[in-house]
Amino acid sequence: MTDVPATRIVAVVVTFNRLALLQRLVSRLLEVGGLAEILVVDNASTDGTAEWLAAQAAPVSTLSLPDNRGGAGGFDVGVRAAYDGGADLIWLMDDDGIPEPDCLKILLDHDEYDFWGPAVLAEQDPSRLCFPIRLPGRAAVVHRMSEVELAARDGVIADVVIPFNGVLVTRELVGRIGTPRAEFFIWGDDVEYLWRARKAGARTGTVVAARFLHPATDDLGTPMAFGRTTYNHSPSDLKHYCMARNNLVNLRDYRGWPAALAFVAKTVWFYAFTRPDPGRLLMSAKAMYAGVRGDFTGHRKYLRG
Template identity: 70%
Template structure:
C-alpha cells in the first residue's frame, strides 16, 4: 500500500517545522506532500531547503483556505499513485504510532475513511472537537467517554475530517474531492457526509491519537446546556460557517434542519452571546451560498 501524507499550511511556519520532522520519523510514508496556501512567512523558502526527497511542496498562487488546500492536495496525492492519503492541517501533531494504528485497523476492517481521536494539545484527556456519539444525541468532550463508548476499539461512522484521517484512493475516485469553494469551515463535514451517503466504511480508531490546539469556542453551550453552538470570534470563520453549514444542512439533512440552525443562530446572538450584528452577517452569508456566490468571505481576509 502506497501511503502519502498531505499537509495544508498557511503562515504557521513554526508549527509546520515541528510537524514535518514528526512525519519524517514515521515509517511507511512514501511521500509528504505540503500544500502552501501562498504563505508570506518564509514557509516556501523553508520547505525548499528541506533535504528529504520524500518532502515535496507546491505553493498556490493565492490563499484558497483549507478547503482549496485539501482539494488540491488530495488530487495531487491520487495523481502521484497513493493508495491511502493521510490528511492533516499544519497545526496538528500525530502520535508516533498514530499511522501504524490507523493502518492496522484500516486493513483489518476494510475502513475507507478512518481517523484518530483528536485530542486537545493543552489537555490530552479532552477532545479538541466535541463529538456526537452514534445512535443518539449525546455529545461528549472527554476522551474517557469515547473509550467507554467504543466497540472493539472503534467509534463507527464518526471521524474528525482532515485531522489525521486516512482516505482510500477508491473512495476519492467514488466521491470526488473536497469542495474548494467552501474556503474554510464545513468543507470537512461535507466530505464526511458525502462519504456516508456513498456507503463508505467510516470509523474513529480510539487508540490512535492526534494532538491539535484547542481554539475558539467550539461547542459553546446554549439554552441552559441543552444544546451547543459553534461560535467563533472571527467574522471570517463565522461567515464561512453560516454559509457552508446552511448548504450542508440543505443538501444532506433537509430544510427543517436549516430552520433549526437559523433558530439557534438567532437565539445565540440575541441571548446567549448578545451580538445582534452577527445575525444580518449570517443572513448575507447564507443567501450568498444559496445563490452560488462563494466570494463574499474575501472581504474579511486580512
C-alpha cells in the first residue's frame, strides 16, 4: 500500500515594524500546529524584528528584504518562496491579524475550494465584521457576524472572501495565476489577486465557523452621497495614494472603464462635498493618472525613512 503524502501547509506572514504584533501572531501559529513552515517576510524592519526572527527555530523561517516593498511586495516574494519550496497550501496573513486556535482546522474541512478563508472580525468587537461584505444577491453590505451566519449555506458564504487575512490558496491555483502584484505596494493587491483567481475559475468562499481577528482600521467605509454609499477614506497619504491608483487599475482591468470612471466620480464627490479637501483631490488625480500610465513609483514620496 502506498502512503499518501501529508499536505504541506506553509503560513506566509508579511511584517514591517510591528514586532509585538508579530510575536503574538507567531506564538498563535505555533499553537495552531499542522504547519510545515511559518515563513515570515520582513520588509526591512528597524524595530528589532530581524534580531528576534534570527533567534527563532523551525518551523519559523525568515525572508529578509533589503528594502520595504509593502504588503504586495512581501506577499509576492513569500508566495513564490512557499510555492518553490513545495507548499501544497499557502496560508496568507499580515502581522496584525490573529487566527482563532481552531481556524486552520475548520478551514481544512472545506478543501473543495481553491481560495478560501475565515470570517474576519473586528478585534475590538468580534460580533462585527472588520471589513463589511456584500452578501451574494444583496445590494447592501452587512456589518454584523450574525447576518453572515444566517446567510451561510452549509457553513459557507460562497463567492465571498476577504483576501490576505487567513486565506488558504492551493498550489495548483498559484501555478495557474502566479503571485500577487508586487508593484502595488499596499492596497488593492489582495483584491487584484482574488479577482485574478476568480477570472481563472477559482472556487472561493468564506467559512463562517473559522474566525480571524483583525484590528478595525481607520474610518474605512465613510458614508457619503447622503448615506447611499461609502468611500474608503484614510488619513494616511501613503494609503490614499495607493488606494486611488490601485483601485482605478483594478476596476479598469477587471470591471471595465465605466466602473473605473464611476470610482473617479465618487472620489471627486467625496473630497469636493463630503470631506472637502482640494489637496486630496489633486493627490487622487495624480495617483489615478500614474496608474493609467502604468507608473507604480509615485507612492515612494510618502514613505517614511
